[in-house]
Amino acid sequence: MHGGRSMAEFLQLLVNGLAVGCIYGLVALGFVLIYKAGEVVNFAQGEMMMLGAFVAFTFIVQFGLNYWIGLALAVVVMAAFGGLLDIVVVRRIIGQPQFSTVMLTIGLGVMMRSGASMVWGPETRGLPSPFDKTVLQIDGVVLSAVYLAILVTTALLCVFLLGFFRFTRVGLAMQAASQNQLAAYCMGIPVKRVLSSVWALSAGVATIAGVMLAPISLIDPNTGAIGLKAFAAAVIGGFGSIPGAVVGGILIGLIELFSGVYLPEGFKDTAAYIVLLAVLVVRPQGLFGAVGRKKV
Amino acid sequence: MSHLMEVRNIETYYGPTMAIRGVSFDVSQGQIVTILGANGAGKTTILKTISGIMDPQKGSVSFEGRDIQRMDPDRVVRLGISLVPEGRELFPFLSVRENLQLGAYTRHDHKAVASDLERVFEYFPSLKMRASGPAGMLSGGEQQMVAIGRALMARPKVILLDEPSLGLSPKLVKEIFEIIVRINRDSGTTIVLVEQNANVALQVAHFGYILEMGRIVMADTGPALLEKDDVREFYLGIKDKGVRGVRRWKKRKTWR
Ligand SMILES: Nc1ncnc2c1ncn2[C@@H]1O[C@H](COP(=O)(O)OP(=O)(O)OP(=O)(O)O)[C@@H](O)[C@H]1O
Ligand SMILES: [Mg+2]
Numbered sequence: 195m196h197g198g199r200s201m202a203e204f205l206q207l208l209v210n211g212l213a214v215g216c217i218y219g220l221v222a223l224g225f226v227l228i229y230k231a232g233e234v235v236n237f238a239q240g241e242m243m244m245l246g247a248f249v250a251f252t253f254i255v256q257f258g259l260n261y262w263i264g265l266a267l268a269v270v271v272m273a274a275f276g277g278l279l280d281i282v283v284v285r286r287i288i289g290q291p292q293f294s295t296v297m298l299t300i301g302l303g304v305m306m307r308s309g310a311s312m313v314w315g316p317e318t319r320g321l322p323s324p325f326d327k328t329v330l331q332i333d334g335v336v337l338s339a340v341y342l343a344i345l346v347t348t349a350l351l352c353v354f355l356l357g358f359f360r361f362t363r364v365g366l367a368m369q370a371a372s373q374n375q376l377a378a379y380c381m382g383i384p385v386k387r388v389l390s391s392v393w394a395l396s397a398g399v400a401t402i403a404g405v406m407l408a409p410i411s412l413i414d415p416n417t418g419a420i421g422l423k424a425f426a427a428a429v430i431g432g433f434g435s436i437p438g439a440v441v442g443g444i445l446i447g448l449i450e451l452f453s454g455v456y457l458p459e460g461f462k463d464t465a466a467y468i469v470l471l472a473v474l475v476v477r478p479q480g481l482f483g484a485v486g487r488k489k490v
Numbered sequence: 491m492s493h494l495m496e497v498r499n500i501e502t503y504y505g506p507t508m509a510i511r512g513v514s515f516d517v518s519q520g521q522i523v524t525i526l527g528a529n530g531a532g533k534t535t536i537l538k539t540i541s542g543i544m545d546p547q548k549g550s551v552s553f554e555g556r557d558i559q560r561m562d563p564d565r566v567v568r569l570g571i572s573l574v575p576e577g578r579e580l581f582p583f584l585s586v587r588e589n590l591q592l593g594a595y596t597r598h599d600h601k602a603v604a605s606d607l608e609r610v611f612e613y614f615p616s617l618k619m620r621a622s623g624p625a626g627m628l629s630g631g632e633q634q635m636v637a638i639g640r641a642l643m644a645r646p647k648v649i650l651l652d653e654p655s656l657g658l659s660p661k662l663v664k665e666i667f668e669i670i671v672r673i674n675r676d677s678g679t680t681i682v683l684v685e686q687n688a689n690v691a692l693q694v695a696h697f698g699y700i701l702e703m704g705r706i707v708m709a710d711t712g713p714a715l716l717e718k719d720d721v722r723e724f725y726l727g728i729k730d731k732g733v734r735g736v737r738r739w740k741k742r743k744t745w746r
Contacts, residue, residue, distance in 0.1 A: 363595075366584075366588060366591070366592060367592075367595065369581070369583070369584060370581050370584065370592050373581040373582060373583055373584065374579055374580070374581050374582075376543065376575070376579060377575065377579040377580065377581065378581075378592075379543070379562070379563040379564055380541060380543070380563050380564075380567060380572075380573050380575065380579075381564075381567065381592050381593060381595045381596075381640070381644075382563075382564045382567040382568055382595050382596035382644070383564060383592070383595055384564050385564070
């Protein structure tokens with residue numbers, strides 16, 4: 195090992211990489227939820243995260259609300275926004291060729307980006323977090339509580355989602371609609387409303403991701419660009435697998451941070467895509483994807 | 491007497507193709523009514539039209555005196571019409587129990603839902619052992635049982651069954667049809683049974699219709715249809731030896 199690179203630094207990198215990866219993972223999860231339910235790939239998922247962070251910024255910094263209340267309000271506002279986006283725009287082009295939906299969501303992302311810079315300005319913003327000043331020292335290793343909080347929040351969110359999908363009526367209806375839309379309809383599940391709730395849910399998850407990202411890497415209207423890395427994470431995970439999305443995100447986060455430190459300049463930004471290519475060559479269906487779809 | 495369900499002159503299209511060419515039939519309360527027809531006759535399309543998956547261009551479907559054509563499927567099922575679709579259409583990654591519970595999605599009487607779940611397991615004991623496994627891993631016959639059970643869970647007034655015998659062994663077909671009769675007898679559930687297997691269907695049906703190329707060409711009681719020469723020859727594959735000489739030069743269906 196190089197001179198100063200110690201175990202402590204390794205652990206710090208590990209935690210930071212995990213944390214960044216969790217954020218990718220949560221955005222990726224949003225991609226997967228929407229894709230599984232409605233077969234729409236929402237390329238504006240990163241922008242939803244960015245908007246969520248800005249809405250929280252308004253509540254917490256500009257209005258001076260309590261952090262948790264501001265966060266909760268931002269999640270509610272963004273969930274409503276996500277649901278409306280489906281009802282007003284996306285729902286209308288269901289059944290059109292995939293290309294139209296791709297272009298539509300890319301266009302929505304561009305609009306969100308310019309909308310955000312009109313409302314909040316193009317400059318970068320910080321969002322304080324209640325964990326900012328806390329530092330944990332374990333065996334001489336200094337760990338920032340902000341990063342640990344991201345890990346804990348992501349874990350809790352995953353448990354919550356798991357429970358939601360398995361044990362609630364709406365969660366079960368979402369699963370049903372994503373596995374067999376026609377049959378779901380025939381069970382009396384209001385499929386259109388369920389799809390809109392999926393949009394609301396993934397906008398809410400994206401907001402939480404954005405609010406967690408803000409303290410570690412200031413936000414600006416272009417922050418949504420990490421949506422592309424999250425997309426890579428979703429593909430690595432098998433696009434369609436929820437645990438796959440989170441694992442894919444964490445993998446990218448870890449490799450990105452470690453390659454930034456241990457590999458020459460330039461690898462950090464391409465690491466995600468190198469991993470993506472490697473995974474796709476070895477396991478075209480993704481890490482968690484089902485085997486044996488199509489031969490040609 | 492007005493019927494529980496009255497279908498009048500429906501015409502249903504797939505794009506420019508007319509699949510149903512003005513079909514009318516009645517379904518009386520508590521009966522098993524069968525619609526027989528060969529591949530492509532339009533059986534599935536009729537059930538899709540009733541259940542709201544497809545909209546007819548013309549005509550009406552009335553249920554308990556109320557027009558239901560062009561209603562969305564989630565509203566039709568709330569009125570008490572459940573479809574057991576062709577090809578089962580289960581939720582493959584959900585467990586058998588979850589599939590059945592989703593059948594009761596429109597209901598809120600939790601106690602009754604739980605006892606209905608027990609009733610389904612009593613009808614289909616082999617499902618009970620596989621209740622926690624994913625429905626996609628079941629055999630075709632077991633999947634058909636889940637599909638029927640799932641429809642039952644809605645406590646429907648009418649069950650629409652699309653070729654329940656498809657791909658099953660004769661023994662399993664017999665078992666499934668016994669259950670269909672039991673469902674009809676036990677709870678007075680009206681059943682619309684679409685089939686190619688005319689023999690088993692006519693054994694259990696009170697009334698039957700014969701569908702060809704999107705039109706109803708014959709209607710009679712189940713036992714009467716079983717006795718008709720045309721039905722025997724073209725749907726049951728039975729040729730009466732006595733009239734064979736005559737049939738050779740006159741081999742056409744009498745309804746054409
Ligand atoms: N998705 C579709 N697009 C176009 N035409 C269709 C479609 N589905 C069915 N058809 C046509 O509509 C007609 C009726 O089809 P339908 O599926 O109702 O027949 P069926 O009686 O259920 O046949 P089977 O016994 O094979 O299930 C057929 O001529 C078929 O070719
Ligand atoms: Mg059919």
